[in-house]
Every structure is written in C-alpha cells, then in structure tokens.
Amino acid sequence: MNLNSEIILKTQLLAKHVMLEDKQLTLLQDINLAVSTGETIAIVGSSGSGKTTLLSILAGLDLPSYGEVYLKNKPLHQLNEEQRSQVRADHVGFIFQQFLLISSLTALENVMLPAELANDDNAKQQALDLLAQVGLSERANHFPAQLSGGEQQRVAIARAFITKPDILFADEPTGNLDKYTSTHIADLLFDLNKQFGTTLVLVTHDLILAQRCQRRVEMQGGRLINKQHLDHTKSEQLNTDTKIIQAENV
C-alpha cells in the first residue's frame, strides 16, 4: 500500500443478521477491513454476496448486528441515526446506481443540496462550477426527467463532490448505463476523485471499473476475500453477468 497510513475507515468482526420468517439469515460475517485516506477500493462480488449491505453499514446508513465500524475515528456502530447523519454530512458523499436525484428539483438545485445542508453560503457558485466540470452547464435548469441516464449520473457525481467529502461511496455507479457512457462516467469519477483527493469505496461487479481502483476486495457469501490482483482463473468464479467484460479484459 503506497498511501499515507492514516486509516479513514475501519471495521472489526462486522456481522449483519436479519430475521426472515423466524429464521436468522446471515448477510455479513467477520468483516475486517481498513481503508486509508485517499485510497480507492473496489468491493466486488456476485449478486447477493453482501456488497451493498456492507456499503450501507460502512456509510452509516445501517447498523451492524455485531462488530465495530469507525469512520474518521467515529464509532458508527455506537451512534444513533441523528449522529450518523451528522457524520455523513461532515465526511461522506454518495453516488447511486439509480442516480436518486430529487425529481422536482433542477440539476443545479440537486447539486446544491448537500452544500446547503452543510450551510455553505457559496453553494450555487460551487454547483455551477461542478456542473461545468461534468459538462452540464447548459442543462443546469433542467429537471432529472429531462436528462438522459448518463447526464443524470453526471449530476449525481457533481452533487457527490460539492461538499469535498473525505470519503465517497459509489454503489454500482455505472450499473444502469451503456458501455460507452459507463466509461465516460468512470473517467469523470476517477478524475474528480483524484482532483479532490477523496477516498473512494466502490461497489460494483464491473471488473473493468474495479480494476481502476488501487485495491479490490471480493465478497463471497457475506465474507470478505482480499484480492490485490484480479487474475484470470479467479475471474471465472465471478458473476456470469460480467462475462463479456471479462473476455475483453483477457
């Protein structure tokens, strides 16, 4: 690991269980993970392996059933909803597969939103600057429904960076986009990430996207397997969805 050694995100023996019709279902087990400041890490794995569950706990959206999780040294597992909200407001940015723009706000207003929540007086100018950076200056006053999928995700990326978060969580950011747009969005994401020096936690089953991260970890049946390098033999065990991408990769 060639990064500075300050750990921004750490988990210890993290586990998540849910009750399903009186039966306990284990979603996550024995997750030990440490992410350094400025690192980019991809969590890969097949559908149902627990990637998204892990992401939601790491980002403080959900609580673990067992174990500890620290974000910027804050013990998320001990904080209530309100306190975790504050941690997110101070340190976290998000990009979602479904973009999740607020449909009744314009692109500009969507981007401004996190800055406003942080009481940033300069929200509008910053949002305009970011929209320019993602190439959407002309569409600032358009509503999400008037934008294409790729454009919506660019707005979402601008929104994610406006508060210059310490850590950015991206959940399948290209999952809903075609191949060409995906590449474009990924470029944008990694460029901005580099520019702002943000730590990136990326959940995906797109192996090309994953490979752009400095480190990759794989989830299997709720457990974490470290994968410094993605080799050909292992890649066949990944989700069948990724076969085409794998072929290109070879």
Added chain:
Amino acid sequence: MSFFMANWVKQSIRLLKHELKRGELTIIVLAIALGVASVFSLAGFSGKIKQALLNESTSFIAADRVLQTSRKIALQDNITQPIALSRDAITHKSQQLNINQAQQVLMSSMVFAGDVMALVEIQAISSSYPLRGELLVNYSINANELTAANAPELGTVFIEEKLLSLLEVAIGDVIDIGESSFVIKAVAKQIPDASFSVFTSGVKVIINIADLDKTQLVQPGSRLTYKYLFSGDVDAIKALTAWLEPKLNDSQRWFDIQSKQSPLANALNKAEKYLSLASLLGIILAAVAVSVASRRYAQRHQSSVGVYKAMGASLSHIRKLYYLHWSLLSVFSITLGLLVGYILAQLGFYAIQDYLPVQLTMNSVNNSNFSGLITLGFYPLIMAVFTGLLCALAFAITPLQELIATSPLVVIRGVNLKPSNQKFRDRVGQFLIPLLALLLLLFVFSSDLMLSVSLLIGGVIVSTLLLVFGRLLMRLSRNIGSKAGASWHLALANLQRRAHANSVQLVSFTIAIKLLLMIIVLRGALLNEWQAQLPEQTPNVFLVNIAQSQVDHVEQFIEQQSIIASDIYAVIRGRLTAINSDKIAKEVSKEQTDGSDNGRKGVGRELNLTWREDLPKENNVVQGKWWQNDLIDANKPQVSIEQTLAKRLDIKLGDSLTFQLGSEVITVDVSSIREVNWQSMQPNFYMIFNPQVLADYPASYISSLYVSADKKVQLQNFLSAYPTISVIDVDVMIAQLRKVIEQVSKAVEFILVLVVFAGCLVLVAQVQASMEEREREIAILRTIGAKGALLRNSILLEFVALGAIAGLMASVAMELTVYLLQSYLFKMQTSFHFEYWLLGIVAGASFVGVVGLLSCWRLLNMSSVTLIRRTM
C-alpha cells in the same frame, strides 16, 4: 439567520414551487381545496337557502315566532304578586335583541249591518302586523289591484269578501262591531296567517288593535286568543327563545312555522335534514380524498427524504422542511378552496335565483353594494377554514410522520411502500386520529352527536365488511377470469395480486359510490314524497257548516259536477270532562300546578267530534280494533282516539272517556288508537265515535273538494243558494306550498351536484394513488413484449372490474343505509331501489374504468425505454 434565509425554508419553498408547477401536487391540492370549497359553498348556500325558505314560509304565521296565549300577558311586574313574564320585560328584551314585534287579538263576535247580522272572527292587529308575508287588500271590488297593507286606520275595517254578500253591504258602508261602528275600507284577499284549520269557520274582520277597547267586546270571561309576533335575526330569535321558554306557563305556546303540524313544516324539516346530511357526506368524501392523496404524497416523497438523509440532513431539518412544505401546501389549497367555494355558491345562487324569494335577492343586493353577488357570511368561512385545517392536519399527520421517519436505507434498498414492523399502538393511532377528526368535523357541522357518532360507527363497520367482502369478490373474479381471454385474465390476476392495495382502493370507491347513490336516492324519495303530499287534484276547497238538511243537496251537486271530494263528515262539538273516574283539571297556570296537582290534564277546549262507520282514508289503527272488524262488540258505544292526543293525555286502550255534549253527558270506552296523516288535505279528527253513540245528535257537516278553476263559478252559484255554508279556499296556500317545495327541490339538486363532484375526486385521487406501482408493472410487461392493446385492455378491464365490484357493494350498502335513514332520520316510508343498483354498477364501472385508463394513458404511450428509465 433569519427565518427566510434558513436553508430548510428555502428548500421547502423551492420544492413546493417546482412541484406545484409540475403538477405533482394537483390531487392533494384539489382534495383539500374541494373539502374547503364544498363546506364553504354548502354551508353558505344551504344556510342561505334555509334562511330564504324560512323567510318565505314564516309568512304562514306572519312572523318568525309567535307567543300565543288565552290570557293577556300583564303589562308589567306587580311587586306584590310577581309573575314570570310581563309584556314590559318582553318588549325590553326584544328591543335589546333588535327584534320586531306585533300583536293581535282574535275572538268570535257578531257584526251587524242594519238588521242583518253574521258571526265573524275578529282579528285586531297592531300597526306593525304582518312581520312576515303580506296582508293583501283590495280597495275597490271592481279593480283587481291588490295592495299590501298593515292595520286598517282607526275606525275602519278590512273584511273578507264573503261578508259583503252575507251582510249585503259594499266597500264604504258602515258595520257595527260591539259598541262601535266601522267603515269598510277594503276587502282582505290574502291574510298571511289565516288559519288552515277548517273548523274556524268564521269570516274574518280585521280591525286596528287600538279600536278594540272601543268595541267593549273584551269582557271578563270572553274567549280570546292573544298572539304576540316576533321577527328578527336567527340568532336573536334563538336568544329570545332561550330567555322566554323557561318563563312560559301551560297556557302559553311559543311556536315557529316548523313546530306547526303542516305539510310545509314537514317539507322544511326534511329538506333541512337532507341538506345537513348531504353536507356531512360531502365533508366525509372530501376527507377521504385528502387522506388518500396525503398517503400518496408521503409515498412520492419517500425517496427524496432518503436522499436528504443520506446526504446528512438531520431529522429536525427534514421535519421543519416537510412541515413547512405541508403547511404552505395547505394554506395554498385552503385559499384556493375558498375561492372555488365562493364561485360555486355564486353559480348556485345564480342558477336558482328565479326560485328564491324576492327578499333574499333584495337583501343580497344591499349586502353587496349592488354588485349582484351574495355574501356568504362568517360562519361558512370559519367552518371551511376549520375543515381545511383539520383535514390537512389529521388526515396527513400519520403519513407525514412516516415520511419523516423514512430510513436513509431507502436509497439502497428502494422505497418501501408499506411500513413494516409497526407497533400495534401506532397502527391504532393511525386510524384513530383521522376518525376522531372526522367525528369532530361531523359534530361541529351538524351539532348532533348522535347523528355524527352513528354515521361514523356505521361507516367503520361498513368499511370493515366491505374490506372482507371485496377480497372475496376479487378472489371469485380471479377464478372466473382464468377461464376468460388474455386481457381479462391479466386484469383479474392483477386485481387479485394487489388484493391489499386494491381492497383499500375498493373501499374508497365503494364509499364514494355509496354516498353518491344515497344522496340521489334520498333526493328522489323526498321529491316524490313532497309531490305525493300535494298531488294534482289535492282538495282546495273546504265546505264547512253544512246543515243536516243541506247534506243531500251538496252530495247531489258534487255528483252532478263530477267533483272529487272527501266524504261528508258530521261535526259535533263536545268537551272531554273525565278520563276513567278522574275529572279533567281546569286549565291552570304553571305556577299553580307546581307542587300539588290532582286533576288530570285535558285538552282545554271544545273538540270537534265525529262518527263513522268505516275507518277514514289516511288513518291507521295502531292499537285495538276498528269497530267494523270487531264482530262481537261492534254495537257497544266506543271511541277511537288519535295517537298523539292519547299519548299527551295518557289515555290507554280500554279507558273510559266522559264527554259533555251541550247538556248531555256520555261515557264511552276507547277501543282503538289511530295514526292520522295530518298532512292530508281532508277533514281529520282526534276523536271518532261509532255510529251508535253520536248518530242521533244534531250536527253540522264538513267536506273537502277539489274544484278546478273552470268549476269555481258553478260552486259559487250553488253556494249562493246556501249562504250559511262556509267556504274555505286553500288554493293560495297550496300554490305557496308548491313554490316552497320547488325551491327546496332546486336547492337539493345543487347540493347533489357538489357532492357528486366530491365523490368523483375521491375516485380520481384513488386511481392516481396506484399509479407508481402500475408504472413499474407496465414497464415490466412492455419489456417482456406485451402489446399495447393487451396492456390497455387489461388496465381498462381491471379498473372496470374494480368499479363494478365497488358499484355492487355500494348499492347493497346504500340500500341498508337509506333504509335506516328513511325510517329513523326522515321518518318516511321506506322503499327499495333496485333501479339504482344498475346505476351504481354501470356508473362505477365506467367512471373508474375511464379515469383509470386516462390516468394510465400517458404511461401506455411511453416508449419502453422511457418507462424503464423512469422506474429504475
């Protein structure tokens, strides 16, 4: 940071502005606005109509309220002998409340013109008489011009036309009443409070009350009726009533037009009940619409709240943001509602202005500075705003709280439409708050706790039953559907699959359709009943004082002219003197009866008695047997008594009653108790004897006839040969009655339109509420290759099936409710309405089908890609 600079305020306003502009809040705005608008217009409109009707109908008693007594009320309190009520006190109170007063004294007396004399009814009136309605007189017998008059000048009289021929006098001649002489100034053509009672046979002579002493007719022991008339604001009259009623004694009667047993009072009472009920149902419908729409509002905003929370927005930020958003939305909707309500009421007034009494239209012109608009007053305004606020608060509070509590996890897991793991307490609260709010609304609006509670409890029971029944029907239709074509199959499968959502939807459809059917059916029943009360050829002439020797001639005349007539009834005057062995107490004042009263209560006046072989029409024996049906005791002396009198005097079957007829005393047993339709225009009697008792007593006779306009001349000619027969012409009264009923009917129709509108909104809101889920489904079906026509048909059929099931259930529920309402609230004949079942089913199916299809139309015409993008 100032309030307006706060981020949550900015965000809230921004959100509202965009959403309003983009039409995302249309349904919720419409729902609240409609609630407010219907309350505003209904309260304003029905209030005005009621007032107008009352103003019109109060002319029948020449006042809003009348205090009638057989003893003059003393001028002022006598210190040594304090009395409950003095005229000074009444005058003082009336002036305080800004109430107008008039007085009249009624008595029978002989009048003379030279040697000719006649028994007349003297009506001595004060100069402010009549307070309501018009006294129309004709100053010249040849001119047809009628003039509205007050009391005649001193020394003059107005007389009824018949007296001219009876006394062989003309206008301008002099007649003697008691010790004084009067000049006949005019012929009275219409006397507002002329008695409907066919037994007051006297011809009217109207004199100024200031001339009464001059006649010296008022002597100790004279039989007089004093009437003190009052008119003024509704509230003032209420206040006067509250002050006066506790002070009244048994001989004093305080009544208004509605407390009189007349067809008019009956129609008015029912109309009023109907208007209140329709308004209540309108409110319920609007409340249902708000609750449906607010649920959808919360669902739509769930993912936004998730995003806000994921971005780190605090709970208090979101709470403030959405409470403000909702408050602004409510204020906007309420304002819009007031505006719409005002316009609706004006349109309503405009539509029926020809039917409104002149008085209302004139008042309104004065109220609104000649702009022609009618001011609705503060009460409707306050009620409307209150309704809007309560709806916006109570029906939205649970969905709003759920919305605010949305977990940020929805950004990952997707929107959860149904909040899971709810505590039982919360679930109960979720229903309890809106129910209590509804109860409060109903109560505030109707001031009738019983009615409100029963409407509510009935509603809850019906909804629960419907929920269960609806699911059964859906399951049943699924089975049928599996044997039908592809569209039907898909439609009915959808119906069944979304059973929970659909059964909620079904209940609101059903309730909306049921309430609409109910209002339509009741309206029809009321109009029919009113029509039936005054059918074509309702008797318009009463012949009174027919002598025994004239009966045959009258019967002959009726037969010759083929006139429709009631039977001819004998009338014998008599006084009830004892019930069993108890002597009837003498009329006593309240003060004296307090404490020790041994005598039984009596009628206090002579009764008109008759005898009959068979039970008269419109009479029903409710207890005992009519003598014709009693083979054993048919010849025993017996009497049949009217049920309200029996109740008042506490007379039971088998009691023996003693009557004094002139100098003779007879005692008979009560063999039956009758229900009498007092509204029928025929002679009605409290006491009917069997022929054995009264047939041999000298009697006068009475009959009621329908005389068409072309036969009036023949009747006059016939009667000129029999001057002693009195004629009471009730044509004017019937015409007036018809007019009032026509007004009421128009008002009822207007309200119906408003309620129908509210019902339609519920349906639209409910269809809209299911759109999101449908969008997802259509996307999936389109993706897997379902053709447009298949999707269109299956959606149409799903809604049609839903509408038809709702229509059917609504019809059954309506039938039940209408039965209960008719028998308990309106006290009218119950009936079944199968023809409306078809209406309910067909209208439900087509309306829900069309609205559903229209709402989905946009979705159906979107490309698969757009659809998928929207729903992913």
